[in-house]
Each structure stands twice: as C-alpha cells, then as structure tokens.
Amino acid sequence: MADHLTIATHPLVQHKLTLMRKADTPTAQFRQLLREISQLLAYEVTRDLELTTARITTPLVEMDAPVLAGPKLALVSILRAGNGLLDGMLDLIPSARVGFIGLYRDEVTLKPVEYYAKLPAGLETRRTIVVDPMLATGNSSAAAVSMLKAKGARDIRFLCLLAAPEGVARMAQAHPDVPITTGALDERLNDKGYIVPGLGDAGDRMFGTK
Incomplete structure (x- = not known):
C-alpha cells in the first residue's frame, strides 16, 4: 500500500x-479552504511531471530554461x-482539459450509480488526474477509473482530500497502476460508509446542503 499511496504532509x-474538519467551520470558509488545499495537493500530484x-531570452541573456514536456493534463471531477x-x-493548471463523471452512492448497497459523464477527447495521450475529496469505500473511485480506462486513459492519478484504509485497499486491488495522493489517511469507515474521524459529507459542507 505504501507504494500506492502518497500522503501530503506539508504543514x-x-x-x-484541521480547519476543514471542525464541525463549526462555516460553508464559505470550508469552500475557500478546499480551494486553497487543492492547490497544495495539485503541487504534490504533479511533482513527477517531465521537463x-x-x-x-531574459532581460539579460539567452538561456535554456525548463518547461513542461510529455503528455498534456486532463482533470476529471467526480461530481x-x-x-x-x-x-x-x-x-494552478489553467490549460488542463476538464471532464466530469457523475456518480452517487446507493445508501443501502454503498455501490456507485452512474448518472453523467462528459470527458475530453484524447485521454490516451494525456495524464488524467481524477479528483474527489473523499476516498471512502473506494467503489465510486474504482468505477470512475474503470470508465476512464474504457475511454482510453492509460496514465491516471487519483487525488483526494481524505482517504480511509478500506478505500485505499479497494483502489489498490482494482487499479494497482493508479497512484493515490491524499491529505490524510484516516482511521476507518463507520457502519454507514463515512470516513472516521473525517469531516462529514464534503459536498454538503461545501454547498450548504443536507
């Protein structure tokens, strides 16, 4: 699991x-913190991009300067x-192509149900970074990656804010070729499939819904 998972330990x-975990953090602050932390996590997940x-020509001289090489990026959000x-x-990466996969978790079976997919063309030539704040059971994430592979994606990374050991293990089993970057590996899932200690439902806290 260690080779499959990177935890961003930056202070x-x-x-x-920690601020996002607090139950009394208001919606607007939660949303702003998520935007800020995503930039720091993006730094981590793109660390091995080729140059x-x-x-x-600088104001003083000509020079050979580093620029990105290799495949372009695609960012795919799990709605x-x-x-x-x-x-x-x-x-941080304004030139990336963007895709969306709509999956919701059946609250009884905890299995993912697809309701939407809109993906950029040429995934086979791009590095694809799949983003979802919570890696809980791993079922939705594994389903999303399977969908991307079916569309031709070969170089895939998964980025999340929090992960549970059960979700990391599920992804490692289903997609051992897909590295995971996360802000923290929490203790476990509860009987409803939520990450503990976690931060609650990220979507609800971000949008102020129940």
Whole structure:
C-alpha cells in the first residue's frame, strides 16, 4: 500500500485540513479552504511531471530554461464534491482539459450509480488526474477509473482530500497502476460508509446542503 499511496504532509495542508474538519467551520470558509488545499495537493500530484528545455531570452541573456514536456493534463471531477478540488487545481493548471463523471452512492448497497459523464477527447495521450475529496469505500473511485480506462486513459492519478484504509485497499486491488495522493489517511469507515474521524459529507459542507 505504501507504494500506492502518497500522503501530503506539508504543514499548510495539515493545518487547513484541521480547519476543514471542525464541525463549526462555516460553508464559505470550508469552500475557500478546499480551494486553497487543492492547490497544495495539485503541487504534490504533479511533482513527477517531465521537463524539457526551451531557448528563451531574459532581460539579460539567452538561456535554456525548463518547461513542461510529455503528455498534456486532463482533470476529471467526480461530481459533485470533486468540483471543490477542481477549481483550485485549475488556478494552478489553467490549460488542463476538464471532464466530469457523475456518480452517487446507493445508501443501502454503498455501490456507485452512474448518472453523467462528459470527458475530453484524447485521454490516451494525456495524464488524467481524477479528483474527489473523499476516498471512502473506494467503489465510486474504482468505477470512475474503470470508465476512464474504457475511454482510453492509460496514465491516471487519483487525488483526494481524505482517504480511509478500506478505500485505499479497494483502489489498490482494482487499479494497482493508479497512484493515490491524499491529505490524510484516516482511521476507518463507520457502519454507514463515512470516513472516521473525517469531516462529514464534503459536498454538503461545501454547498450548504443536507
């Protein structure tokens, strides 16, 4: 599991995550914190992007300067809560193509049900970063990655705010080729499939719904 999972231990990530966990953090602040922390997590998940050099002219001299090489990026949000991570990541990577996968969790079976999919073309030539704040049971995440692979995606990363051991294990079993980056690995799932200690339902807290 260690090779499959990267936990972003940066102090700013951990501090902002603590603020988001607090039950009395208001919706507007929660949403702003999620946008801020997504940029820090984006930094972590893109750490191994390939570089090449390009000849440029500075105000003083010409030089060979580092620029991104390799495949372009695609960001795929698992609706609806994934959009909270997506917004901040687009601030950092504005040229990325964007896709959306609509999945909801059946509260009885805990299985994912698809209701929407809109993906960019050319996934086979792009690095695809799937974003969803919570990796709980892992069923929805695994289903989303399977859908992307069926559409041709080959280089896939998964980014989340919080993960449960059960979800990490499910993803490692279903998609051992998909690395996971998260802000924290929490203790467990409760009997309703929520992450403990967690921060509640990320979508509800982000949008002020119940």
